[in-house]
Amino acid sequence: MIAPAKPDLVTVNIDGQEIAVPKGTNVIEAARLVNVDVPHYCYHPKLSVVGNCRMCLIEMGMPAVDPATKAPIMDPATGKQKINWIPRPQIGCGTNVSPGLHVKTTSPMVKDAREGVMEFLLINHPLDCPICDQAGECKLQEQATGYGRGYSRFVEQKNVKPKRTQLGPRVTLDDERCILCSRCIRFSKEIAKDDVLGFVDRGSYSTLTCYPGKKLENNYSLNTVDICPVGALTSTDFRFKMRVWFLKQTNAIDTESSVGANTVVWSREGTIYRITPRRNDEVNDTWLADSARVLYKVVKAADRLAATETIEALVARAAALFKSAPGAIAVVGSGRSTLEEHFLTRHLANALKASAQLVSRVGQGDKLLISADRNPNVRGALVTGLIKTLPTQQLTDLAAQIDAGKIKVVVAINEDLSAAGLTAAQLAKVAIVYLGAHANATSAAAKVVFPTLTVFEKSGTLVNQQFRIQKTLKAVPAAAGATDDLVVLSLLVAAAGGATLPAELASLWKVIAAEVPALATMSFANLPETGLVLDATPFAALPFVEGETLHYKPAQPAVAAATA
Amino acid sequence: MNLKPETLSKIDEVITHYPTKRSATLPLLHLIQEDVGHLPPDTSEWVAAKLELQPINVLEVITFYPMFRQKPIGRRHIKVCRTLSCALLGGYKTCATFEKEFHTHLGEVSPDGEVTVDFVECLASCGTAPVVMIDDELHEKVDCAKAKQLSDQIKAEAKKR
Numbered sequence: 001m002i003a004p005a006k007p008d009l010v011t012v013n014i015d016g017q018e019i020a021v022p023k024g025t026n027v028i029e030a031a032r033l034v035n036v037d038v039p040h041y042c043y044h045p046k047l048s049v050v051g052n053c054r055m056c057l058i059e060m061g062m063p064a065v066d067p068a069t070k071a072p073i074m075d076p077a078t079g080k081q082k083i084n085w086i087p088r089p090q091i092g093c094g095t096n097v098s099p100g101l102h103v104k105t106t107s108p109m110v111k112d113a114r115e116g117v118m119e120f121l122l123i124n125h126p127l128d129c130p131i132c133d134q135a136g137e138c139k140l141q142e143q144a145t146g147y148g149r150g151y152s153r154f155v156e157q158k159n160v161k162p163k164r165t166q167l168g169p170r171v172t173l174d175d176e177r178c179i180l181c182s183r184c185i186r187f188s189k190e191i192a193k194d195d196v197l198g199f200v201d202r203g204s205y206s207t208l209t210c211y212p213g214k215k216l217e218n219n220y221s222l223n224t225v226d227i228c229p230v231g232a233l234t235s236t237d238f239r240f241k242m243r244v245w246f247l248k249q250t251n252a253i254d255t256e257s258s259v260g261a262n263t264v265v266w267s268r269e270g271t272i273y274r275i276t277p278r279r280n281d282e283v284n285d286t287w288l289a290d291s292a293r294v295l296y297k298v299v300k301a302a303d304r305l306a307a308t309e310t311i312e313a314l315v316a317r318a319a320a321l322f323k324s325a326p327g328a329i330a331v332v333g334s335g336r337s338t339l340e341e342h343f344l345t346r347h348l349a350n351a352l353k354a355s356a357q358l359v360s361r362v363g364q365g366d367k368l369l370i371s372a373d374r375n376p377n378v379r380g381a382l383v384t385g386l387i388k389t390l391p392t393q394q395l396t397d398l399a400a401q402i403d404a405g406k407i408k409v410v411v412a413i414n415e416d417l418s419a420a421g422l423t424a425a426q427l428a429k430v431a432i433v434y435l436g437a438h439a440n441a442t443s444a445a446a447k448v449v450f451p452t453l454t455v456f457e458k459s460g461t462l463v464n465q466q467f468r469i470q471k472t473l474k475a476v477p478a479a480a481g482a483t484d485d486l487v488v489l490s491l492l493v494a495a496a497g498g499a500t501l502p503a504e505l506a507s508l509w510k511v512i513a514a515e516v517p518a519l520a521t522m523s524f525a526n527l528p529e530t531g532l533v534l535d536a537t538p539f540a541a542l543p544f545v546e547g548e549t550l551h552y553k554p555a556q557p558a559v560a561a562a563t564a
Numbered sequence: 565m566n567l568k569p570e571t572l573s574k575i576d577e578v579i580t581h582y583p584t585k586r587s588a589t590l591p592l593l594h595l596i597q598e599d600v601g602h603l604p605p606d607t608s609e610w611v612a613a614k615l616e617l618q619p620i621n622v623l624e625v626i627t628f629y630p631m632f633r634q635k636p637i638g639r640r641h642i643k644v645c646r647t648l649s650c651a652l653l654g655g656y657k658t659c660a661t662f663e664k665e666f667h668t669h670l671g672e673v674s675p676d677g678e679v680t681v682d683f684v685e686c687l688a689s690c691g692t693a694p695v696v697m698i699d700d701e702l703h704e705k706v707d708c709a710k711a712k713q714l715s716d717q718i719k720a721e722a723k724k725r
Contacts, residue, residue, distance in 0.1 A: 189618075198620035200627035211608070211620040 027092035043093035056092035061085035134231030168216035178232035184224035260464030305451035306481030319495035325408035335375025338460025344489035351498030358391035394421035470531035665715035
């Protein structure tokens with residue numbers, strides 16, 4: 001995957017446009033660079049090339065040379081070198097560029113070939129677009145419109161195949177819609193390393209099947225639904241829920257681990273319907289774990305907190321608690337908070353003269369898109385200076401200080417203190433100010449509870465394991481009775497006697513850029529879609545827990561990997 | 565899988581013929597079918613384990629080729645040619661005769677377990693149509709009378725057993 005520093009460039013001519021592309025590029029990718037669309041089904045940039053759909057047929061030719069002398073043969077009519085066109089179409093996906101390659105994607109032969117392929121693909125394809133989930137984002141639909149003949153000559157009976165096979169707990173297969181591109185088979189084999197899918201039977205009876213007795217149940221099974229060019233593989237969760245063209249797309253980040261996979265959140269009228277991956281070749285390619293796709297369910301969870309008092313009343317009560325115990329306050333932040341929240345939390349801790357700490361969450365990494373560190377933004381806390389060392393899983397120090405009576409007030413931000421090892425007795429001994437979206441033992445024991453937002457209801461940035469700072473945007477409006485974490489934090493900073501800090505991202509980023517040298521040149525608005533990699537050298541000595549994942553190699557042998 | 569020791573030794577030998585183990589899939593399936601008579605349900609897993617593949621890879625091959633049988637057949641396999649020359653010279657009647665003689669239908673095991681009749685594509689002996697293959701033996705110019713005679717012969721041999 002590591003590109004050579006200076007790739008050898010090859011000049012090719014696509015529909016009359018000259019372009020220099022790296023050696024090894026295929027015709028589909030080269031054409032994409034000159035904005036020429038070569039329609040395809042089976043080809044996927046992140047999977048092996050099989051060339052079985054034949055949709056990407058193109059006409060190609062090479063400059064003519066004299067066989068004996070190798071001297072170029074000139075065309076007297078144009079004065080340019082003659083092109084020897086191959087009299088048969090070639091597949092674009094399986095043809096790598098070579099110097100001087102000429103490609104035609106709009107010639108009559110190519111048009112004929114595409115119409116022929118489309119006609120064969122549609123022979124046994126059912127006409128159930130009106131009830132098909134893929135409608136609106138279906139390659140077959142788009143390319144039938146773009147490159148098909150427009151009417152059917154087929155008068156025979158269509159094949160009947162299984163209509164609703166459960167391939168696994170999350171994927172439902174409609175075999176009649178399948179065009180046998182084999183993307184899902186290659187994905188399962190090459191990326192998910194769970195080779196359970198295959199084609200059985202022969203000819204027009206070919207059927208995609210999971211091996212009898214096995215299931216497509218790996219944590220990446222829903223990627224097969226994403227890459228299916230037609231509506232054959234559908235998500236059991238999303239099936240028949242919503243037409244895709246009604247949905248609003250919001251770019252976000254997967255918060256289940258420090259990989260920070262890029263996602264698109266699809267919502268309508270304040271309700272999220274699904275989460276799909278967004279291509280980022282440096283982070284997640286085009287993949288996303290299944291577990292990341294159900295995270296949106298926290299937005300409408302039954303245990304969401306809602307305010308019963310005004311925010312001013314809550315802040316006043318928190319301020320009274322802060323005044324009651326000067327010097328005996330602890331702040332527990334969360335590795336799930338955004339970088340902006342970490343920044344304000346640091347200000348809050350400074351204003352309260354309190355120590356700040358996070359709670360670490362460590363799980364088993366899957367070597368693909370889930371890392372061992374299940375907090376998405378521990379590095380954001382390091383960058384903003386909220387913490388200096390890596391968090392621990394248990395708050396034993398804090399527990400000891402509470403027992404010793406040194407801590408009287410704890411500000412807990414989105415962290416359940418009992419899950420982090422504090423006993424009910426210890427929780428009862430202190431006054432807790434809790435900021436969080438969902439009810440838990442800490443919110444139940446807290447004196448003041450600020451209901452805040454889930455990651456889908458707010459914008460911000462997260463710093464992933466590569467120290468890549470990435471934007472996640474607000475997909476749906478805040479739940480009733482919940483306040484943006486940034487608003488709550490800036491009010492608390494002011495109540496604790498700190499500076500007046502803006503809660504709005506654009507203005508807050510001016511303060512962040514001024515105070516955090518690593519982020520000095522950035523603003524929220526101009527952060528690129530694929531993120532920016534920050535300098536990790538100040539933190540090189542820290543023993544991060546992540547093992548190897550896609551596009552990430554730990555700098556030093558990881559602790560979790562060694563003990564696993 | 566309950567294979568004969570000589571089949572097992574043939575299998576181990578044939579794997580060495582190929583640069584990659586995967587290439588031995590077809591020969592292995594042929595050997596198992598020769599031994600057992602058909603490919604039992606656990607074939608995919610057994611071959612996959614032997615060749616370091618996934619079972620689905622083997623199942624794809626088994627289901628692709630019509631001559632791999634996933635169900636048991638009769639003691640003898642009667643293959644009647646259905647292609648042009650044989651069809652013109654009465655292959656359909658020949659086939660119907662065998663079906664009638666053994667009270668069976670195409671592709672099924674006859675009630676006495678003696679035969680399975682199949683109507684197959686060209687057996688490459690068009691000059692002597694209609695032709696029939698019984699196991700590995702080719703019978704030429706099999707009209708209804710000869711079909712009856714062959715059937716009687718099989719039944720007689722069955723009685724002796």
